[in-house]
Amino acid sequence: MIMGERVKLTRPEGFFETFDRRPGAVKKNMHYCPGCGHGILHKLIAEALADFGILDRTTLISPVGCSVFAYYYFDCFGVQVPHGRSAAAATGLVRANRGSVVIGYQGDGDLAAIGFNNFIQAANRGENYCVFFVNNAIYGMTGGQMAPTSLIGQKTTTSPYGRSEINEGYPLKVSEMVAQLQAPVYVERVSLTSTRNIMKARQAVRKAIKNNIEKKGFSLVEVLSGCPVNLKMNTKQMDEFIDTRMTDYFPLGVYKDESAERQTITYPTPVFDAEKVREALYPDKIGEGVADDYRCGSAIFDRELRIKIAGFGGQGVLSLGLILAAMGKQRNFNVSWLPSYGPEMRGGTANCAIIVNRGTIGSPIVDSNCDLLLILNKPSLEKYLPELGENGVLFYDSSTIEEAPAVKPGQMLFDLNASDIAEAFGNLKCANAVVLGALSAILKARFLDERDAADIDQLVPDALRECFHGKEKIVNMNIEAYRLGQQKMSEKLTD
Ligand SMILES: Cc1ncc(C[n+]2csc(CCOP(=O)(O)OP(=O)(O)O)c2C)c(N)n1
Ligand code: SF4
Ligand SMILES: [Mg+2]
Known part of the structure; x- marks a missing residue:
């Protein structure tokens, strides 16, 4: 009971007080497994949204993946999209309301496999939103299939002998790819394995959201994150795996940062002509001598x-x-x-x-x-x-x-x-x-x-x-x- 109170008191204001949308009796805990990185990242984002005072103009896009229910937790607007369609929804949201803050939250399957084209095109267009990309090197939700970011040699249910570059190609370095594009303003890869790393991730999350608020364009924060359940590790082994194997292949750091130099983007005023829309949808009856009804x-x-x-x-x-x-x-x-x-x-x-x-x-x-x-x-x-x-x-x-x-x-x-x-x-x-x-x-x-x-x-x-x-x-x-x-x-x- 006392522990329960403490959890409640340390909860960032960006979260709902109780997670009433969660079905069942448990209304205070998240649905993530122990040792999962999603919960930590959620906390960093929720805290930033509350500190910036933007909860009432932020939409967080929940993906398909273990974080499909992110909307249970964040006390802002939420959209849950089909697998990989985050960038398409984000584009519509930011373009329809230039004053909004839009957060794409995507796993490696969601972003780097099924949704990669949507994602990379939105990055290349410099859409004004930020993406938090949870790279846990696995399809967590569906029980551990190989992700585009699974490492060479990594055994998964669909690469039981270990990922091989000959059969499955090399793990996709998403941050490096996005940093090559001209439009994105900020790209950083972080991890969540130690207090120091979490504090760095906290700064990255804040910078990305701030860029969005200041309309500086597209920001990406890739977060190396643990899925101890599917990688069949305890949390200590998981952190070691991230700090060594994952970080070797996916080095942490800032890949691009033009946040300081970039000016606020000025967007053209959209034209909405209600009469033209009505005409297109409901053309006048053409016939002469025929009753309208x-x-x-x-x-x-x-x-x-x-x-x-x-x-x-x-x-x-x-x-x-x-x-x-x-x-x-x-x-x-x-x-x-x-x-x-x-x-x-x-x-x-x-x-x-x-x-x-x-x-x-x-x-x-x-x-x-x-x-x-x-x-x-x-x-x-x-x-x-x-x-x-x-x-x-x-x-x-x-x-x-x-x-x-x-x-x-x-x-x-x-x-x-x-x-x-x-x-x-x-x-x-x-x-x-x-x-x-x-x-x-x-x-x-x-x-x-x-x-x-x-x-x-x-x-x-x-x-x-x-x-x-x-x-x-x-x-x-x-x-x-x-x-x-x-x-x-x-x-x-x-x-
Ligand atoms: C169109 C479609 N294809 C496949 C699936 C099955 N599916 C659900 S989640 C998922 C992968 C999720 O992995 P990831 O994005 O890495 O998220 P994680 O669970 O690891 O956080 C897949 C393939 C689906 N729901 N919809
Ligand atoms: S399966 Fe993996 S990614 Fe999904 S909640 Fe559990 S630890 Fe997290
Ligand atoms: Mg994943």
């Missing part, structure tokens, strides 16, 4: 419609998707459009998924239960036909797919030689508008009530005008190709 009455619109369009890159697959999405928007549906660009040069497929729903769209992904597949080449047919739902509709371009595919009972099959028609029309690029025409003919003949069938010929030009805003020539050409496709498909349907 037009509600399609056909039964097919009573549930979510899941559409996929696929073909070669350059066939207008993605823009056809955009046109369908615009049609949905024009008629007051919620829509999503998710493009996927295939390796076009190597004969792969480009595709996009469109969802039309009067209610909320849960996910924009269509990878099963597809209601409508519009397929413009053979590889796409092979790839996506299995995704067609029980009563789904398949339309394919018979100019590029010669053999009629086999569909299951209940599924419907339509085709038109859309590319040939577009070519004869004078522009192969209009094949997608021909397909749109064919689709409208199918919808009119089989799926739309009288009112919606009459509406679609007005809706398509409206959607084209939304998509090709101001390019009246392109709009008109597409309307022509659309009408042609519709006529040819209607003829086929009545044959």
Whole structure:
């Protein structure tokens, strides 16, 4: 009880008084193992935040790793990000609020493996935040896999014979790499193995945070830290390992420090034009003579419609998707459009998924239960036909797919030689508008009530005008190709 009181009294004010977010009965201790470096570093940071009086404008970004729950402890703002995404979140946070202090706290797996590109690009841009990089030479949280900083010869669960430079390459010297970049203002490597080293680490933590407060750019403090549990050492052996083996390879010291010379960075004033954002999100309805609250009455619109369009890159697959999405928007549906660009040069497929729903769209992904597949080449047919739902509709371009595919009972099959028609029309690029025409003919003949069938010929030009805003020539050409496709498909349907 008395010990408990002492712990409470020596706790820096940068921590919560009790860690109420921690589940379970233990509300005063951290979740770290005995001998772990994370707790010591937390304490240095918490103390600095309180001493600088910046708790109310600091965001500490918790990573994925043993310090995933750092937000249990710090009495400032907190964001917990996906593995390795600290630098991306930090960039958004500091740019959105130049007066904020942002701390990236990352392990060696999080920073130097999965998140390295994010991290190094943010450092190279000189984003105004500071990173505390806990190098414990191991993936602590997941039970001791090799980290980019594991030492040569170090046995881990994924390097059971010891890390070898031939197989796994050399341990990454992050501080040295960052110090080579022009933008960072301050880079230091410290350790936590003795009171002296902890005091040096304390100064480094303070300097990095101060640089952030004074808007001097990017600072990195690499902290050599112990994970006695996964390195299977007691705390004394752990400190010795850090002081000898780790420090030999990762020498302590200042790698770059321009804190004194650097001026406060002046950032351009961001432009936020609310009206432009509104226009982009909610374009005005284009149609004339159509009620703003037009509600399609056909039964097919009573549930979510899941559409996929696929073909070669350059066939207008993605823009056809955009046109369908615009049609949905024009008629007051919620829509999503998710493009996927295939390796076009190597004969792969480009595709996009469109969802039309009067209610909320849960996910924009269509990878099963597809209601409508519009397929413009053979590889796409092979790839996506299995995704067609029980009563789904398949339309394919018979100019590029010669053999009629086999569909299951209940599924419907339509085709038109859309590319040939577009070519004869004078522009192969209009094949997608021909397909749109064919689709409208199918919808009119089989799926739309009288009112919606009459509406679609007005809706398509409206959607084209939304998509090709101001390019009246392109709009008109597409309307022509659309009408042609519709006529040819209607003829086929009545044959
Ligand atoms: C996208 C993703 N990949 C992998 C994981 C599994 N994972 C969780 S923590 C971790 C490594 C953590 O190691 P480190 O960053 O060194 O932190 P430490 O636990 O050592 O402090 C990994 C690979 C994950 N959570 N998410
Ligand atoms: S596993 Fe290692 S890094 Fe994780 S809390 Fe325990 S000692 Fe610390
Ligand atoms: Mg680690």
